[in-house]
Amino acid sequence: MSQKAELSLPPLAEAEQDLPGLPATVDSVAVARLYGEPLFQLPLDLYIPPDALEVFLEAFQGPLDLLLYLIRRQNFNILDIPLADVTRQYLSYVDQLRKHNLELASEYLLMAAMLIEIKSRMLLPPKKTEDGSEPEDPRAELVRRLLEYEQIKLAAAKLDALPVMGRDFLRAAVHIEQSLQPRFPDVEAVDLRDAWLDILRRAKLTQHHRISREQLSVREHMSIVLRRLQGKRFIEFEHLFDVSRGQAVLVVTFIAMLELARERLLEITQAEAFAPIYVRLAYQPS
Structure with a gap:
């Protein structure tokens, strides 16, 4: 130094x-x-109190933890505990504990009294039960408590060994710029309505007066729309309507298009707000 x-x-x-x-x-x-x-010079009257340095070799969570440690350390059979040896070692530890922390030792003293009581009951002749069966071993209740405590302790050790977020690993956080993910605006019902009204206005400009009755089929016009879209990437919404055939055909064609969209056979999109509306066949995975 x-x-x-x-x-x-x-x-x-x-x-x-x-x-x-x-x-x-x-x-x-x-x-x-x-x-x-x-x-530069140590004082001549330096005083170090005797309790300035303490070394704790073992730390226990309670009386059961200490008792289980004494049994397992000496490979005793937990179903046949030699209470005399275990109690002697247990009391030796409690005596050391009382010198430093009397409040903590009180809990351990309760277990020591229980051990002494069990040992005294083992020395006395067993009492016969009313039904004539063999009396229970005085150590049975203590053994049950020790086995339950050991199971919980092992389970807690397994849980503590599992990886914990924040201690063993961190959650990955990736920031993605929104500009790198173009998202096209959804087509609202109002946009379809405005486009439909515009087509109706154009149809009135080229309307012809005919006296006839035409049977129109929605299913037939659904097939017509699908055939027009076949092999094409997309078609503008208004180009799917034949304004020269009159308002009735336009209505049936529009209903057919809505039916196809409801059955997820068509996709109606637009590049941005107030942009032209386009219709294309829905993507069908192979």
Whole structure:
């Protein structure tokens, strides 16, 4: 330690000039630092209390944890616990605990009293039961508690070994620029209505008065629309209507198009708001 201090501190002559208030003659090596200031000589009246340093070799979560540790460490059969040896070791630990923490030792003293009670019951002749069956072993209840505690302890150790977010791994967070993902606006019902009214206005300009009765089929016009879209990437919405055939055909064609869209055979899209509406066949995965 002194060699390291010699390398880090200046010689005495220079140190006396930099540090006012130091005695005229001191050792050239600081043995320690007290509140950041170099200490060149240990005080003669230095007192170290006996409890300044404590070493704890084992830490237990409670009386059952200590008792289970004593049994497993010596490979005792938990179904046939030698209570005399275990109680003696248990009391030795409790005596050490009482010297430092009396409140914590009270919980362990309760288990010690239980062990002594069980041992005394084993020394007495067993009482016969009313039905004449063999009496229960006085250690049975303690064994059940120890086995249940051991199962819970092992389960807790397995849970603690599982990876935990924030401790063993972090959730991946990826930022994607919205501009890199073009999203076309959805076609609203109002857009279809306005496009349909525009077609009706154009149909009235080229309307011919005919006296005839024509049987129109929605299914037939559905097939006509599908045939017109076959082999093409898309067709503008208004180009699917033949305004020269009159308003009745336009209505049936529009109904046929809505029916195809409802059955997911058509896709109606537009590139941006207020842009022309286009119709194309729906994508069918092979």
